[in-house]
Amino acid sequence: MDVLLEEGLDVNATSDFGTTPMNVAMGFGNIGNIEYLLAKDADPSPNGVVICECLDVEVDSDFTACPDGNCGEKDIEEIKELLGVADGGHENLFDAVVNGDLESVVALIDSGADVNEVDFDNDTPLIIAADRGLVEIAVALLDAGADPDAKGPIGATALHLAAYFGHADVVEVLIQNGATVDIRNDEGFTPLHLASQEGHLKVIKALLAAGADIEKMTRKSGATPLHLAATSNQVDAVALLFEEGADPKVVNDFGLSALHVAALTPGTEVLMALLLEEGLDVNIQTTEGVTPIGFAAYYGNKGGIEFLLSKGANTTIGADSPVFFGEVCGCLNDAELAAARQCPEGSACNSEKDIAEIEEALGGKPGAGTSAGGKSRPKGAASNAIDGEENLCVALPTVLARLECVAKDAEPK
Numbered sequence: 288m289d290v291l292l293e294e295g296l297d298v299n300a301t302s303d304f305g306t307t308p309m310n311v312a313m314g315f316g317n318i319g320n321i322e323y324l325l326a327k328d329a330d331p332s333p334n335g336v337v338i339c340e341c342l343d344v345e346v347d348s349d350f351t352a353c354p355d356g357n358c359g360e361k362d363i364e365e366i367k368e369l370l371g372v373a374d375g376g377h378e379n380l381f382d383a384v385v386n387g388d389l390e391s392v393v394a395l396i397d398s399g400a401d402v403n404e405v406d407f408d409n410d411t412p413l414i415i416a417a418d419r420g421l422v423e424i425a426v427a428l429l430d431a432g433a434d435p436d437a438k439g440p441i442g443a444t445a446l447h448l449a450a451y452f453g454h455a456d457v458v459e460v461l462i463q464n465g466a467t468v469d470i471r472n473d474e475g476f477t478p479l480h481l482a483s484q485e486g487h488l489k490v491i492k493a494l495l496a497a498g499a500d501i502e503k504m505t506r507k508s509g510a511t512p513l514h515l516a517a518t519s520n521q522v523d524a525v526a527l528l529f530e531e532g533a534d535p536k537v538v539n540d541f542g543l544s545a546l547h548v549a550a551l552t553p554g555t556e557v558l559m560a561l562l563l564e565e566g567l568d569v570n571i572q573t574t575e576g577v578t579p580i581g582f583a584a585y586y587g588n589k590g591g592i593e594f595l596l597s598k599g600a601n602t603t604i605g606a607d608s609p610v611f612f613g614e615v616c617g618c619l620n621d622a623e624l625a626a627a628r629q630c631p632e633g634s635a636c637n638s639e640k641d642i643a644e645i646e647e648a649l650g651g652k653p654g655a656g657t658s659a660g661g662k663s664r665p666k667g668a669a670s671n672a673i674d675g676e677e678n679l680c681v682a683l684p685t686v687l688a689r690l691e692c693v694a695k696d697a698e699p700k
Contacts, residue, residue, distance in 0.1 A: 442474075579595055
């Protein structure tokens with residue numbers, strides 16, 4: 288940080304979500320960094336960030352939990368002292384909920400606080416409680432008349448947030464209090480879509496038990512919970528969805544099956560085996576004639592190609608498609624296109640040796656930029672046909688910011 292500040296960076300620089308370096312240090316309980324930033328005259332304002340909010344991350348979440356050794360009770364008290372944060376006695380309901388102060392929440396409700404008031408982000412106290420997994424506070428708010436279907440940023444309800452972050456106890460409470468199980472956010476996602484995408488099994492079970500539609504499709508691409516679970520390589524979630532009756536052969540609006548979306552990501556062989564066991568054809572084609580191995584080739588999934596070939600994939604099917612995905616590492620052509628899905632982490636596209644081995648395995652298929660007939664493919668053609676996201680949302684400093692980021696990027700542009 289010394290080097291960065293010496294280069295002229297503002298110690299109080301804010302992200303697009305209004306958070307500062309101090310807020311990030313607060314959220315992850317980094318006492319040393321907090322002390323350092325205060326010494327550099329950093330603004331201690333929380334900007335909606337909770338001290339040690341990393342403690343709210345569920346054990347099965349993909350989000351970053353607290354670093355080892357951070358955020359014990361003594362750490363939190365020390366951080367509060369450093370920042371001049373008083374315990375209890377919060378003057379408004381939002382502050383009380385953000386700080387997880389049940390006693391103050393109850394007192395403010397008893398004194399007439401509006402439990403359906405919205406803040407500057409259009410969040411209600413219940414949405415914030417669901418976001419953080421504060422089940423006792425959620426119960427208190429619901430008992431006082433909080434609307435379980437109130438929508439905040441991007442149209443997300445308390446149930447969307449609880450489902451996304453895997454707070455199964457909050458999900459149960461919301462359902463018991465009349466939350467609409469299949470309600471959509473602005474991007475067309477239901478809570479089941481989000482829980483499936485993140486692999487939260489308890490939440491998936493609770494939503495399905497409450498009547499959630501297992502085949503509900505998103506608005507932009509027609510993805511089902513199965514597609515989203517497959518996109519994120521959530522093997523256990525996919526297995527659970529099958530147990531609960533999900534149709535393995537369902538396709539989205541582009542004709543993509545769960546096998547197509549699994550094939551483009553390295554390390555999904557177990558998932559693909561499960562999908563094939565459920566009866567999917569290894570050579571299933573999209574509406575444009577592209578097969579799973581075509582996607583695997585395009586995105587440099589060497590292990591996926593080897594697996595699909597071992598299961599009888601035919602490399603000649605779809606070669607004459609007007610939307611050709613068979614070129615090895617064609618994703619390299621999309622590097623300059625912000626809206627296109629890029630070559631995934633772990634792909635073979637950074638190694639000429641690996642690319643050559645893939646081409647050999649495919650029978651001499653050409654590399655990036657040319658089709659089987661030797662013609663160049665227009666850069667970025669049909670790259671929006673894949674439902675999935677590769678982004679840096681996990682690095683954002685607050686849980687709500689991360690949800691907003693993922694929801695904006697989670698479907699094709």
